[in-house]
Amino acid sequence: MATSSAAYRSSDPQGAEALHQLVLTSLDADQAEETVSIPLAGKSSIADYMVVASGRSTRQVASMATKLAEKIKAxxxxxxxxxxxxxxxxxxxxxxxxxxxxxxxxxxxxxxxERMWAFGDDAPPQTH
Structure with a gap:
């Protein structure tokens, strides 16, 4: 049975920020394209941030995902x-x-x- 993300939610805002920064740094190092970070505070309780990025191919997407998961665990x-x-x-x-x-x-x-989650938002999503 899958574990809900709530089990991994940090009660420490600095922990969430550190994780967010790790994600952005890892994606940048792996040459992700059009990386967008959407703050979810006040919109959803599922997470503090949603990050959306593109890879040029399925191989690059899979590689970025695998490396990111390894870095998060480490x-x-x-x-x-x-x-x-x-x-x-x-x-x-x-x-x-x-x-x-x-x-x-x-x-x-x-x-x-990005459009769905930024709907009704005064500020556009943050592009990195």
């Missing part, structure tokens, strides 16, 4: 749940305080998660 001592790795068109990484969506560009454009 740095924070907890596993990140990964969904969608076999196909790698859209990979979801649930790290508790940060939810990461990695897409191939065509799939990202189709689902347009």
């Amino acid at each position: 740095e924070f001592g907890r596993p990140a749940r990964i969904e969608g790795l076999p196909g790698a068109d859209w990979v979801l990484i649930d790290a508790g305080d940060v939810i990461v969506h990695l897409f191939r560009p065509e799939v990202r454009s189709f689902y347009n998660l």
Whole structure:
């Protein structure tokens, strides 16, 4: 049975920020494209941040997801749940305080998660 992300939620805001920074740094190092960070505070209790990024191919998406999960486990001592790795068109990484969506560009454009989560928001999502 899958563990809910609430089990990995940090009660320490600095822990959530450190995880968020690790995610952004890892994706940048792996040459993710169009990385967008969406603050979820006040919008949802599932996480503090949602990060959406693209890879040029399914191979790059899978590689970024695997490396990110390994870094989260090494740095924070907890596993990140990964969904969608076999196909790698859209990979979801649930790290508790940060939810990461990695897409191939065509799939990202189709689902347009940034627009859905930024709806009614005064400030646009933060691009990194």
